[in-house]
Amino acid sequence: xxxxxxxxxxxxxxxxxxxGKNYVDSIxxxxxxxxGDRSFGDDPAIVGxxxxxxxxxxxxxxxxxxxxxxxxxxxxxGAPNPEGYRxxxxxxxxxxxxxxxxxxxxxxxxxxCGVGAEERGQGQAxxxxxxxxxxxKTPVISIVIGEGGSGxxxxxxxxxxxxxLENSVYSVISPEGCASILWKDAGAxxxxxxxxxxxxxxxxxxxxxxxxIEEKNIGKKEFYRDLREDLYQEIERLSLLSEEExxxxxxxxxxxxxERQGE
Amino acid sequence: MGFxxxxxxxxxxxxxxxxxxxxxxxxxxxxxxxxxxxKKSVPLSHIWGSKNCCPKCGHxxxxxxxxxxxxxxxxxxxxxxxSDLQAEDFMEFxxxxxxxxxxxxxxxxxxxxxxxxxxxKGNKCCVFVMEPYFMMGSMGTVVGEKITRIFExxxxxxxxxxxxxxxxxxxxQEGILSLMQMAKTSGAVKRHSDKxxxxxxxxxxxxxxxxTASFAMEADIIMAExxxxxxxxxxxxxxxxxxxxxxxxxxxxxxxLEHGFIDRIVPxxxxxxxxxxxxxxxxxxGDENE
Numbered sequence: 001x002x003x004x005x006x007x008x009x010x011x012x013x014x015x016x017x018x019x020g021k022n023y024v025d026s027i028x029x030x031x032x033x034x035x036g037d038r039s040f041g042d043d044p045a046i047v048g049x050x051x052x053x054x055x056x057x058x059x060x061x062x063x064x065x066x067x068x069x070x071x072x073x074x075x076x077x078g079a080p081n082p083e084g085y086r087x088x089x090x091x092x093x094x095x096x097x098x099x100x101x102x103x104x105x106x107x108x109x110x111x112x113c114g115v116g117a118e119e120r121g122q123g124q125a126x127x128x129x130x131x132x133x134x135x136x137k138t139p140v141i142s143i144v145i146g147e148g149g150s151g152x153x154x155x156x157x158x159x160x161x162x163x164x165l166e167n168s169v170y171s172v173i174s175p176e177g178c179a180s181i182l183w184k185d186a187g188a189x190x191x192x193x194x195x196x197x198x199x200x201x202x203x204x205x206x207x208x209x210x211x212x213i214e215e216k217n218i219g220k221k222e223f224y225r226d227l228r229e230d231l232y233q234e235i236e237r238l239s240l241l242s243e244e245e246x247x248x249x250x251x252x253x254x255x256x257x258x259e260r261q262g263e
Numbered sequence: 264m265g266f267x268x269x270x271x272x273x274x275x276x277x278x279x280x281x282x283x284x285x286x287x288x289x290x291x292x293x294x295x296x297x298x299x300x301x302k303k304s305v306p307l308s309h310i311w312g313s314k315n316c317c318p319k320c321g322h323x324x325x326x327x328x329x330x331x332x333x334x335x336x337x338x339x340x341x342x343x344x345x346s347d348l349q350a351e352d353f354m355e356f357x358x359x360x361x362x363x364x365x366x367x368x369x370x371x372x373x374x375x376x377x378x379x380x381x382x383x384k385g386n387k388c389c390v391f392v393m394e395p396y397f398m399m400g401s402m403g404t405v406v407g408e409k410i411t412r413i414f415e416x417x418x419x420x421x422x423x424x425x426x427x428x429x430x431x432x433x434x435x436q437e438g439i440l441s442l443m444q445m446a447k448t449s450g451a452v453k454r455h456s457d458k459x460x461x462x463x464x465x466x467x468x469x470x471x472x473x474x475t476a477s478f479a480m481e482a483d484i485i486m487a488e489x490x491x492x493x494x495x496x497x498x499x500x501x502x503x504x505x506x507x508x509x510x511x512x513x514x515x516x517x518x519x520l521e522h523g524f525i526d527r528i529v530p531x532x533x534x535x536x537x538x539x540x541x542x543x544x545x546x547x548x549g550d551e552n553e
Contacts, residue, residue: 115501123479124475130477131449135457150442151472151473158449171439171442172438172441195438197354206440263348
């Protein structure tokens with residue numbers, strides 16, 4: 001029996017799920033982490049660097065929520081600050097320069113809501129990523145592995161392909177936030193989750209995602225092996241496109257969402 | 264005359280340096296409104312006569328998109344585009360259809376942004392003005408589509424874009440597709456920018472959430488009205504998340520200026536002048552032979 005939308009939200013948030021770093025360590029070899037945004041600091045909520053995908057150098061960027069209580073605090077529960085988005089963009093620009101594909105693993109409840117985040121321009125940091133990723137001259141694949149929380153997730157998902165795990169969610173607002181704003185009742189989150197149409201299958205239906213990844217073997221060796229093969233093949237396919245085709249396709253991929261006819 | 268001048272004496276620091284108000288009559292028994300800025304009661308005609316600002320303290324009252332347009336562009340120069348596009352409740356979101364009807368009826372707009380071409384001090388440009396009274400300027404698929412189209416049109420015709428933002432953020436009643444409008448509009452802004460064309464944004468109260476995190480913060484020149492709330496996360500959410508008291512003036516235009524995220528604070532009385540001059544400086548931007 002398939003899960004309800006809110007059950008999927010809970011599964012997506014579950015502590016027992018593999019986190020971003022698990023994917024990085026299991027899919028790639030020889031990962032070398034790079035730190036800092038060259039401007040303010042290093043955000044532990046986003047892990048990035050260079051790795052090998054079956055011998056192909058790739059730039060990897062992952063949200064990391066942390067595995068135990070101590071690490072979760074260090075990682076700010078996977079909620080990035082502006083310097084996290086700026087680090088990600090810096091590494092993407094580096095990938096563009098050295099013609100490496102970019103692979104992002106998205107798992108965040110959203111960009112961090114804090115005084116410092118606002119002072120350092122959370123909105124501007126996200127906006128810059130959206131704008132620059134749209135014309136990044138190298139293939140980009142983003143995989144939503146858990147929570148795809150609003151603008152904070154989108155800032156790592158302006159990609160040529162967006163894949164989502166079966167129980168991952170991608171939403172404009174958390175069901176709790178939606179319920180408290182619209183119905184002044186955070187308890188109505190279950191209904192909000194249904195109404196928001198935030199599951200991977202919904203995203204597929206809206207053409208927001210290209211593919212839903214089965215979770216039958218999640219965390220197991222064969223799960224990562226299959227994902228490694230799929231990523232490699234997809235990058236090979238995307239590499240056949242000319243730079244112009246790649247960027248036109250990416251632009252049109254988003255251009256079509258919510259497109260209207262008529263004057 | 265003397266009495267009126269006395270009333271209109273600028274008291275706001277930002278207003279120093281020759282702000283002139285049109286003369287307005289104060290009829291006895293006229294309705295008044297309490298200014299949230301100086302807490303004084305001000306006759307409505309004085310507010311209307313000062314571009315919807317308080318003539319005593321310069322507080323900028325919220326204003327609708329048509330008023331703002333009339334105040335900004337050359338008389339009779341505005342030609343509206345994409346005005347037939349209308350929001351649809353495609354997700355059958357509870358209460359959305361009724362909300363669209365009531366909000367549409369009350370502000371007599373079909374969506375939360377109006378777009379078109381106009382001239383500002385003789386400079387031809389594309390304009391978009393968001394509408395605070397239509398679901399607090401929230402961005403759903405139609406707002407995203409209209410903003411995208413105006414940037415695409417401006418790219419094609421090689422025109423600058425002047426945009427006024429006011430928004431509570433992405434419209435949750437349209438779910439994930441609302442969120443995607445952030446990427447879609449950003450793509451259109453980027454293509455316009457890559458052609459060497461100018462985009463000026465004027466952020467007005469409030470500009471928050473998904474609009475701040477997309478086209479509001481992507482302009483070449485970002486101006487803001489005095490005292491406007493501009494930010495990504497809502498102040499209440501931040502207070503609840505961090506359990507800390509927020510600093511004074513948090514997320515106000517002046518706060519953003521101090522932190523380096525906007526170019527200038529420009530009061531309404533000076534916006535037309537400033538826009539006209541900036542457009543003039545960039546009159547050869549994006550020329551094909553460059």
